[in-house]
Amino acid sequence: MNLIFTLNGTLTSLPDVPSHATLLSILRDRLGFLGTKEGCGVGECGACTVLLDGEPVNSCLTAAWKAAGREVLTIEGLAPADGLHPVQEAFIESGAIQCGFCTPGMILSAYALLKRTARPDVEEIKTALAGNLCRCTGYKQIVDAVQAAAAKMDRNHDNDVSGG
């Protein structure tokens, strides 16, 4: 039986997925989506964060078959074809990227937060990102970036509403 799920908006079908495979392993090793990183491999660092039906999960702890019939969003699926997502832009502009290893997971956690809370306060941002460890950039820039992204997304939303 094939594992069928929606990956970044595209229906994906994968044969021969063993029961004990992780979502992380099929994303990276079978499908070549290398934006999702493996850090600790045991759910501590959040580098492997992806969104499963819009909710952040550690893909290293998620059995691959849990994705069956559901939507998975990886960092590759966030940006439009012709540019970057506002959260990605904000991370660059705020200096919230250094080595970049934690960034895909960090951005997806931030994106999920901003989807449910348009203008989060600092505590809300810290809670939402507590499961994403960064060892080099520093968290101040990252929190700044999420606030800047919130402002950008809010502005874009206003523009959409006004037909702009």
Next chain:
Amino acid sequence: MTTTYLAARNLEEALAGLDRGAKVLAGGTDLMVHVRRARLYGAGLPEHFVDVTGIPDLNRIDLDTDKPFLGAAVTFRRLETDEAVARQCPLLAQAAATVGSLQIRTLATVGGNVANASPAADGLTALTALGARAAIASVNGVRHLSLAELITAPNTTRLLPGELIVGFELDRPPEGSVQRFHKIGRRRAVVIARMNLALSMDREMTDPRLVLGACFPSPRRLTEVERLLASETPGPNVWKEAGKMAAEQFVNACGWRASAPYKVPAVANLVFRTLESTWAELGVTE
């Protein structure tokens, strides 16, 4: 090698799968760590899984009744955000919010927390305070065990092969109870408890519950302290005595181990402060 993954749609399907020797998979946040370790060290990998998270019975939160019930596959994220849980079992919502990270809470289930039976499990401390009795099903029927009966040692339970925790029957706390969950760890988030505590009490001290976790082989109701609270006139002297008794119980159970010089005063103060602040919240003027 042929492996199987059964995403069970109902209890019968799950129990039949477990009866054939498959392993229970709930959130997977503990199990997949074991699978990874097995892979790294060349140990045998589990081949047959029954994913129980899609079973409606196991996802039931039914708290506004005389027989409150909490499904085993309810995630910590749901406990943290559910309106009925916040209203009826606030200590459970508070405990859930301290578990792991958002990513972990989105996956991890309360039943998995119990079945894994870590001495530091936050969900276990909360459920113990709520008097949880596990409903355990197999193809042979259903049996009920209190958490103290179910968990025999750290990471060890009486669950038999083929058995599945369906959910938990909870006590209904007395009207007007205030509940608290506190956790002490090395940092504020994504941390395993060095100590956790759940308290439920009302102004009349009808049925006070005080549970201490990560200090015993599994979280434990401090029944002597509860009796003290119910029998003495509430106030700072009693809170202090309660803290002292709790610390003594910890030392009696675990001996004077390396962490004791830190943990003994921490237990005493945690109990004292939680009683003091909860009593204040009950709005009792002396």
